[in-house]
Amino acid sequence: MNAFQASSVKKYDDEDLMEYFQNGEETAFNELVFRYEDRLHNFLYRYTHDHQDCEDLVQETFLRVHKSKHSYERIAKFSTWMYTIALNLAKSLYKKKQRMYKVSIHKDESDPDDRELLLEDSNILQDDALHEQLCMEQLEKALQELPDDFREVVVLRDLQQLTYEEISEITDTPMGTVKSRINRGRSQVQALIKDYVKLGTN
Structure with a gap:
């Protein structure tokens, strides 16, 4: 790969950043954290419904990414690899605490195969x-x-x-x-x- 340019870190895709990180560029890892921290928080909060547990899982996910960087292979999307780590951590916490997941869902308009979930209630409230x-x-x-x-x-x-x-x-x-x-x-x-x-x- 070409030499890493920290001043142009935004231009690299996730997989490039991961490869540079594997070669010792800590700035590349920091950019990945910046890109995914909020998305991971949103994802994991739906499993825990607890802000502290969620924060702990986000931090643990990135810690695993950091420690396991050399196990990542570019044939996989970085986001898929990272979400796999996060999901496994969430499952472990779920089993440990015996909590039920709480989520909300919606239809993805961009996907023609997606089925709409219709929630009909004839009891209309004033508020x-x-x-x-x-x-x-x-x-x-x-x-x-x-x-x-x-x-x-x-x-x-x-x-x-x-x-x-x-x-x-x-x-x-x-x-x-x-x-x-x-x-x-x-x-x-x-x-x-x-x-x-x-x-x-x-």
Whole structure:
């Protein structure tokens, strides 16, 4: 590779930065942290719903990236490799604390294969903000009841907007299985939310 230019660090892609970091350029690692710190925080907070746990996981993820830099091979996207580390750390914390994941999801308009999750509630409240809050509470409750495998891919797809290919790599799951789990997970969420709405009207 050409000589690293710290003054032009923004122009390098993630994989270039990782390669320069492997060759001893600490500035390259700092740029990767800058690029992904907020995204990792957003991703991991949906698993922990605890700011301190989230901060600890973000720091531990970057520490693992730093310590394991020579295990990274350029044939993989840096982001996929990093998210795999973060997801494994989140799973470990989840098992340790026996916490349920809490997430919110949305439809990715840019993906024609993405199925919209329709949340219909005939009970319209006067306060729109309160109505939205109650819908989100029902959504989180429903997601907590999903099997781990379904919840995992929904988080990666709908929160982080990762591609099916990336999710397949991160979870070490065939592409067809990933798509099936996402669609089945969303269908289950819809069914559960309808049940909650019915219970609330009784």
